[in-house]
Amino acid sequence: MKKFNPSRALYASFGAALAVFASPAMAQMTVIEAGSVIVDARSDPTGPALILVKDGKIVEIVEAGSSDVVIGADDTVIDLSDKTVLPGLIDLHTHLSGDPSGEFWRAATTPPEYYTLIAAKNARLTALAGFTTIRDLGSRTDQVMQSLRRATEEGIVPGPRVITAGQTISIIGGHGDVNGFHKHVDDVLTSGYTCTGPVECAAKVRQASKYGADLIKITATGGVLSQQGRGLEEHFTSAEMEAIVDTAKLLGLNVAAHAHGARGVEAAAKAGVQTIEHGTYLDEGSAKAMRDNNVTLIPTLMAFQGVTSKLGQDFYTPVVEEKIEAVATYAESLIGRARELDVPIAFGTDAGVFPHGENAGEFGLLVKGGLTNREAFASATTVAANVLGMGDSIGQLKAGYSADIIAVDGNPLADVTVLEDVDFVMVRGRVIE
Secondary structure (H helix, E strand, O other): OOEEOOOOOOOOOOOHHHHHHHOOOOOOOOOEEEEEEEEOOOOOOOOOOEEEEEOOEEEEEEEOOOOOOOOOOOOOOEEEEEEEEEEOEEEEEEEEOOOOOHHHHHHHOOOEEEEEHHHHHHHHHHOOOEEEEEEEOOOOOOOOOHHHHHHHHHOOOOOOOOEEEEOOOEOOEEEEEOOOOOOOHHHHHOOOOEEOOHHHHHHHHHHHHHHOOOOOOOOEOOOOOOOOOOOOOOOOHHHHHHHHHHHHHHHHEEEEEEOOHHHHHHHHHHHHHHHEOOOOOOOOOHHHHHHOOOEEEEOOOHHHHHHHHOOOOOOOOHHHHHHHHHHHHHHHHHHHHHHOOOOOOOOOOOOOOOOOOOOOOOHHHHHOOOOHHOOOHHHHOHHHHOOOOOOOOOOOEEEEEOOOOOEEOOOOOOOOOHHHHHEEEOOOOEOOO
């Protein structure tokens, strides 16, 4: 029997962390000794328990001291007897291939390979923060996140399970396209995922599917951090959005819509997108469209907090600062409006706008906005898992589910901010260090 004591020590280099992650091979059985267990967002903490893990999945959860559990000589025992053990968290809105920066011109000077290394670095930071599954909604360059998805699945790179949209589909000159350079530079840097008209936009969905997107991300309205200065209202026409959603559905893909302005939110919801990202100006009309079409709000409160903290510091260009000032006040009341208007909420942060690894700061903002601690925890576990269509494999600790497991001090159902300090992380049965 091998005894394992988890450590949060940071290694001097990424290479050292990778070596620790990659070896040795997974043991015959891993037995986690838990002080208490929260199996899902509906359940209260248990007493001491044992969680049995094999081949990346949870085999069984039994009461500590059970005579039914026989620990073999080759099994690994992980001592978390003074911790609360719970399902790994899910962030439905990240950008792992980028770090916060107001220097938009770096897009013209940074090679694609560098973004791959940034994504690998941020994958580990995100996992160490307790997030064992992420949805990445727009990468800096083509195939970065598809490659990271494979590398984390195969255990080559330590990080969460990756669900990726690849690159964002946008209108020409809109949020998601390249703006702010001389025309010849803009043209060179354009992603190839801009479109005009229903036929062209449908073709971009097929292109994204061809190159490995798990879902489609569109910028239904203007955005805050791009250099486009056309405001935050609707960008795509309703016909274009309908073509995108209809084509995506034929390919078995959902659509996530970045949307700030209320009429853009409404149009995207009526077109049939699955989630609204941000939803800043949510009102009664847009909320009704979301309810009628079973659309979930991803509030990304950490992003709003991150950008407003940089106001007046010459961090962003004047065109961006003007848009930040426009959204700041509305963002503070977003959760209250969503609750009042009966719009479902799931967890997403827009990590990359603020530093990766600080994702759990969203929990406190959700509670401040009006969610209960239990609701906030559910938004990043069972609710988020259902948004991904993976409610039968992640978001709970249950036999047959993926061994995505974290441990903290305290009880997040009483104080969800304890999730800001995670002491142990396992993704697909692999311990992340």
